[in-house]
Amino acid sequence: AQTVTQSQPEMSVQEAETVTLSCTYDTSESDYYLFWYKQPPSRQMILVIRQEAYKQQNATENRFSVNFQKAAKSFSLKISDSQLGDAAMYFCAYRSALDKLIFGTGTRLQVFP
């Protein structure tokens, strides 16, 4: 069975600085998708970025980028030029062959002015 591990329960960053959130996963599949979701205090689940395992190139979405290391089964999220609105819980997720999402336990990001 696939598992997703987020080893950082909490992280903090100064406004305008860069922060990296870690995620590792375990799977025997070769083709899959990985996602980062953001959950602000309003508790919405907002898709931040996604990565197809088949693609070598790291995904980027404006200030958000990933470092995908397939051999190491690592999928970290880098947030550049952090803003106060980035404060939230961040969940890493794996999409299995059976299409359900498997989530990590989350990292709470605090952004200080």
Next chain:
Amino acid sequence: NAGVMQNPRHLVRRRGQEARLRCSPMKGHSHVYWYRQLPEEGLKFMVYLQKENIIDESGMPKERFSAEFPKEGPSILRIQQVVRGDSAAYFCASSTTGSRDQPQHFGDGTRLSIL
């Protein structure tokens, strides 16, 4: 284009009552997923449905929980004889197809509180 709509936003039930949670997927989406989030935890998969079919219910408790997605109307997650441990946020997500390249779009969730 309205997003995934879940109602009610908050639901309070006493132990032993029934809870019915509704989810209307995004327009054009025929695949629905239910997830449960216990306090301070990540989301856990419960069930995956297409119209009138349950595709994967491997995350559903064997008793008291059921889900449906009828041909017409919203998907319903039903919890019978609720207990304190059912208190959680329940999220619904939808996608156009079950293909992995199609992202799942989430609703705002229903927060269920059991007195």
